[in-house]
Amino acid sequence: MPAAPVSATAAAPARPRAGRGRLAAGGGLALGLFALLLAALLSLAVGARAIPLHDVIDALLHGGGSEQATIVNSVRVPRTLLGIVVGAAIGVAGALMQALTRNPLADPGLLGVNAGASAAVVIALAAGAAGATSGSIWFAFVGAAAASVAVYAIGGSGRGGSTPVRLALAGTALTAALTAVIYGIALSDPRLLQQYNLWSVGSLGNRGREQLDAILPFVLAGALLALLLSRPLNALALGDDSARALGARVRWTRIGGALAITLLCGAATAAAGPMYFLGLTVPHVGRAVCGPDQRWVLAYSAVLGAALMLVADVIGRVVVRPGELQAGVMVAIIGAPVFIALVRRKRIAAL
Amino acid sequence: MSDAPLQAREVTLAYDGTVVARELTVAIPAHGFTAIVGPNACGKSTLLRALVRMLKPRAGSVLLDGAEITSLPTKQVARRIGLLPQSSVAPDGITVEELVARGRHPHQRLLRQWSREDERAVREAMEQTAVDQLADQLVDELSGGQRQRVWLAMALAQATPLLLLDEPTTFLDIAHQMEVLDLCAELHGRGRTLVAVLHDLNHACRYATHLIAMRDGAVVAQGPPSEIVTAELVERVFGLRCLVVPCPASGAPMVVPAARAPGGGGARPAGQPAALASQLSA
Amino acid sequence: MSSALASARRPARAHVVRVGETVSLRLRRRPLVAGAALVALVLALLVVSVGTGDFPIGPAGVVKALVGQGDAGTVFVVRDLRLPRAVCALLIGVALAISGAVFQALTRNPLGSPDIIGFQQGASVGALFVITVLGASGVAVNGGALAGGAVCALAVYGLAFKRGGTSGYRLILVGIAIGFLMLSLVNYLLARARVEQAEEATRWLLGSLNGRGWSDVVPLAVVLAALLPALPAAARALRALELGDDSAHALGVRVERARLALVALAVALVAASTVAAGPVAFVALTAPQIARRLARAPSPPLLCSALTGTAIVLAADVAAQRLVPGTTLPVGVMTGAFGGLYLAWLLSTEWRRGRA
Numbered sequence: 007m008p009a010a011p012v013s014a015t016a017a018a019p020a021r022p023r024a025g026r027g028r029l030a031a032g033g034g035l036a037l038g039l040f041a042l043l044l045a046a047l048l049s050l051a052v053g054a055r056a057i058p059l060h061d062v063i064d065a066l067l068h069g070g071g072s073e074q075a076t077i078v079n080s081v082r083v084p085r086t087l088l089g090i091v092v093g094a095a096i097g098v099a100g101a102l103m104q105a106l107t108r109n110p111l112a113d114p115g116l117l118g119v120n121a122g123a124s125a126a127v128v129i130a131l132a133a134g135a136a137g138a139t140s141g142s143i144w145f146a147f148v149g150a151a152a153a154s155v156a157v158y159a160i161g162g163s164g165r166g167g168s169t170p171v172r173l174a175l176a177g178t179a180l181t182a183a184l185t186a187v188i189y190g191i192a193l194s195d196p197r198l199l200q201q202y203n204l205w206s207v208g209s210l211g212n213r214g215r216e217q218l219d220a221i222l223p224f225v226l227a228g229a230l231l232a233l234l235l236s237r238p239l240n241a242l243a244l245g246d247d248s249a250r251a252l253g254a255r256v257r258w259t260r261i262g263g264a265l266a267i268t269l270l271c272g273a274a275t276a277a278a279g280p281m282y283f284l285g286l287t288v289p290h291v292g293r294a295v296c297g298p299d300q301r302w303v304l305a306y307s308a309v310l311g312a313a314l315m316l317v318a319d320v321i322g323r324v325v326v327r328p329g330e331l332q333a334g335v336m337v338a339i340i341g342a343p344v345f346i347a348l349v350r351r352k353r354i355a356a357l
Numbered sequence: 358m359s360d361a362p363l364q365a366r367e368v369t370l371a372y373d374g375t376v377v378a379r380e381l382t383v384a385i386p387a388h389g390f391t392a393i394v395g396p397n398a399c400g401k402s403t404l405l406r407a408l409v410r411m412l413k414p415r416a417g418s419v420l421l422d423g424a425e426i427t428s429l430p431t432k433q434v435a436r437r438i439g440l441l442p443q444s445s446v447a448p449d450g451i452t453v454e455e456l457v458a459r460g461r462h463p464h465q466r467l468l469r470q471w472s473r474e475d476e477r478a479v480r481e482a483m484e485q486t487a488v489d490q491l492a493d494q495l496v497d498e499l500s501g502g503q504r505q506r507v508w509l510a511m512a513l514a515q516a517t518p519l520l521l522l523d524e525p526t527t528f529l530d531i532a533h534q535m536e537v538l539d540l541c542a543e544l545h546g547r548g549r550t551l552v553a554v555l556h557d558l559n560h561a562c563r564y565a566t567h568l569i570a571m572r573d574g575a576v577v578a579q580g581p582p583s584e585i586v587t588a589e590l591v592e593r594v595f596g597l598r599c600l601v602v603p604c605p606a607s608g609a610p611m612v613v614p615a616a617r618a619p620g621g622g623g624a625r626p627a628g629q630p631a632a633l634a635s636q637l638s639a
Numbered sequence: 640m641s642s643a644l645a646s647a648r649r650p651a652r653a654h655v656v657r658v659g660e661t662v663s664l665r666l667r668r669r670p671l672v673a674g675a676a677l678v679a680l681v682l683a684l685l686v687v688s689v690g691t692g693d694f695p696i697g698p699a700g701v702v703k704a705l706v707g708q709g710d711a712g713t714v715f716v717v718r719d720l721r722l723p724r725a726v727c728a729l730l731i732g733v734a735l736a737i738s739g740a741v742f743q744a745l746t747r748n749p750l751g752s753p754d755i756i757g758f759q760q761g762a763s764v765g766a767l768f769v770i771t772v773l774g775a776s777g778v779a780v781n782g783g784a785l786a787g788g789a790v791c792a793l794a795v796y797g798l799a800f801k802r803g804g805t806s807g808y809r810l811i812l813v814g815i816a817i818g819f820l821m822l823s824l825v826n827y828l829l830a831r832a833r834v835e836q837a838e839e840a841t842r843w844l845l846g847s848l849n850g851r852g853w854s855d856v857v858p859l860a861v862v863l864a865a866l867l868p869a870l871p872a873a874a875r876a877l878r879a880l881e882l883g884d885d886s887a888h889a890l891g892v893r894v895e896r897a898r899l900a901l902v903a904l905a906v907a908l909v910a911a912s913t914v915a916a917g918p919v920a921f922v923a924l925t926a927p928q929i930a931r932r933l934a935r936a937p938s939p940p941l942l943c944s945a946l947t948g949t950a951i952v953l954a955a956d957v958a959a960q961r962l963v964p965g966t967t968l969p970v971g972v973m974t975g976a977f978g979g980l981y982l983a984w985l986l987s988t989e990w991r992r993g994r995a
Binding site for chain 3: 470
């Protein structure tokens with residue numbers, strides 16, 4: 007057994023989960039879902055105005071016109087649902103990205119999705135065509151999609167098609183160029199700059215029904231695609247040649263994966279602004295718990311992503327009452343210590 | 358042998374807290390061709406790494422020319438011992454000649470980047486491994502066998518009296534395997550001391566002058582193949598029932614695995630003497 | 640210092656220069672030519688950069704003022720206002736590009752970057768804290784950057800360290816996590832800042848050469864002068880390390896020690912550069928890759944990377960001043976644009992021709 011190399015690119019493969027694995031993985035998922043449910047209830051109850059749980063359930067079941075019921079049903083429920091959808095979408099997108107590039111350091115933003123969305127939003131803001139939270143959503147989505155297409159086009163040309171390295175390099179190049187555009191425009195007007203700065207911190211504040219309705223179809227489409235890809239992705243993790251030998255269509259899997267990532271991450275970013283950290287770390291936690299089988303990893307990433315998103319949002323509402331600390335900030339504050347503890351504890355598995 | 362150029366005395370080797378080998382004592386005879394053999398995960402590669410100073414022993418010491426190897430300057434060690442590792446990384450876009458030239462690193466200085474000696478050593482190394490025709494090609498574009506020969510050339514270019522090889526015949530077809538081993542025999546004939554971890558026992562018997570058989574982190578036997586390789590040893594080390602016969606081509610011991618249980622597969626070779634055939638199926 | 644790759648069709652012969660028996664240098668043609676071209680480019684950009692501004696000066700005037708001739712006003716503008724800025728750009732380009740080249744060679748990953756250590760992100764938090772919470776500016780900001788960066792880098796190292804040392808992989812993951820944490824804090828500080836503060840803060844975050852005087856340049860120059868002599872040895876060590884830990888060890892390199900020294904070198908360069916002008920993005924990432932392709936080398940060559948980095952930063956600064964009439968954009972905006980676009984173009988043309 008060779009000595010553990012202190013090289014940045016290698017990591018030990020996960021030990022395969024044996025027999026009791028399925029049960030444990032399923033149990034863990036159930037636990038995660040339970041945690042998600044708790045987080046959702048908290049999200050409904052907590053806020054600038056704390057509403058006792060019992061009243062929350064009352065409002066959910068019976069509706070009614072009381073102030074509390076209104077807050078719950080027309081503000082918090084959409085916000086909570088949006089948080090679940092956005093968190094799950096980013097989690098799954100991150101897992102897909104890492105599987106696609108066979109690189110555990112990949113982040114869904116690598117395809118230029120965040121940069122594309124941001125650039126489109128800045129342009130829209132500058133043109134006065136949209137407010138920061140409403141109306142910008144379509145621009146952001148189109149920008150995200152355009153950026154992914156560009157990255158895939160640059161990275162996919164040439165012999166051999168797109169390899170993980172090419173995609174990553176292309177994504178980096180495009181992000182660099184787009185960032186220049188973004189700030190070139192934003193700095194021309196201090197108010198524009200402030201609006202943009204506000205948008206660029208991922209947040210669920212002042213967002214709800216409108217965003218949810220807009221992105222839900224895309225997220226569902228992306229999720230479905232991800233589900234269909236989970237088995238080919240398992241094959242892909244073994245290397246392109248082995249994957250082909252196993253009958254997986256490598257090229258189409260990659261294209262499908264990129265499409266799913268764009269749908270999921272683009273939609274999430276369009277709705278809530280760029281969320282960092284979530285897409286990168288949630289799949290690691292998932293893999294550490296359930297092993298490298300993509301079907302479980304995707305499920306875990308969805309549930310954990312949603313849970314983390316909600317918890318971050320809830321804590322953000324509480325910590326600086328009556329103001330709010332954006333979820334995008336809290337995600338990293340909560341998630342980083344947990345992630346670091348995990349990294350220190352276990353050998354974080356490769357794919 | 359206290360005059361052995363490279364020896365390990367009572368070394369205990371461990372990775373991350375797991376002990377892999379305990380109190381090993383081996384001596385590499387000067388000007389010999391030593392082969393280390395054993396089943397997978399018996400510690401042979403670990404022993405090799407300890408001998409070349411890549412792994413610091415938990416206990417015991419490794420001596421190079423009588424001196425504790427960890428007390429010697431690394432450059433000096435690199436001029437005495439060369440290593441062909443099991444896995445190496447070739448940088449993207451490097452040519453064969455460039456890669457082989459990197460083997461001269463221990464002999465070079467900041468201002469002495471390419472002496473005549475360097476040039477000669479590289480040329481010789483490439484000729485000996487028959488990669489001189491490939492000098493300007495990219496290493497990425499070579500076949501597995503060709504690449505292995507290029508790495509071997511790099512180790513040769515280092516021009517060290519002691520050469521350690523960790524499974525040098527990986528990826529090679531049988532003709533190339535014999536080529537590499539013949540090359541090793543030639544180097545040995547010219548005075549170099551070789552130590553190779555070999556996974557093929559018959560190759561080891563045929564080429565080595567000294568064999569170290571290991572199992573589960575301990576040395577089971579050390580000595581010339583003709584003396585120590587017996588069916589009992591093979592069974593003890595590998596758990597394989599076999600027959601040891603003299604090799605028709607070289608006279609060295611040759612291990613022939615016993616046939617499977619009666620009724621099992623495996624054609625009986627035509628023209629096999631009856632007596633031998635009955636022994637084989639015993 | 641840099642090694643060249645022979646073209647598949649036409650091998651480039653190397654020239655060997657020997658002096659007696661002890662000195663011999665191997666010089667390959669392609670990196671030399673690329674390097675010479677880059678030096679010419681850098682000098683030209685230097686002259687243009689000094690000539691740019693509210694008070695344009697032609698190249699001849701610049702050269703004269705540099706040597707002290709010409710009227711006192713021009714000499715003042717050139718020597719005391721513009722030259723420090725240009726020199727700062729030059730030094731930043733060198734520092735960042737070398738740092739990036741070292742990291743990419745060490746990690747054998749073209750996306751390797753000194754950001755991993757978290758210094759730049761920590762420096763951003765420190766500087767922003769000073770700007771938005773303390774409301775100060777000037778030297779205090781530099782100090783905040785240094786303090787924030789140092790604390791962050793130490794935290795990353797400390798958290799990644801376990802009995803037995805830092806596994807490279809753990810270091811990267813912890814660095815990324817802390818990096819995101821810092822990024823979130825930065826965003827938070829920005830969002831709650833007052834409008835004027837937000838603008839200044841954003842400019843700092845993008846890397847700004849505005850108002851850089853000799854007092855900013857000198858510490859950077861000192862650090863570079865101290866570290867540059869180590870470069871040839873660093874390049875030698877890198878060439879062995881890139882063959883894999885086992886092979887490097889076999890060649891006589893003390894792998895752990897060399898790696899630590901190289902990381903320390905890279906971090907020191909990034910730190911000095913960030914404290915001087917804020918985090919200038921994408922130079923460390925793109926310059927080595929561009930240099931590598933220009934010199935046709937298997938891995939980023941140090942000298943060519945340094946020259947490329949300088950060219951990028953100088954060109955970016957000139958563009959940042961001239962592009963939008965009336966405002967000066969932060970230099971980091973343009974480095975992103977140039978670096979990114981050129982890299983994308985290189986990648987796509989290269990890949991179309993079928994070379995990795």
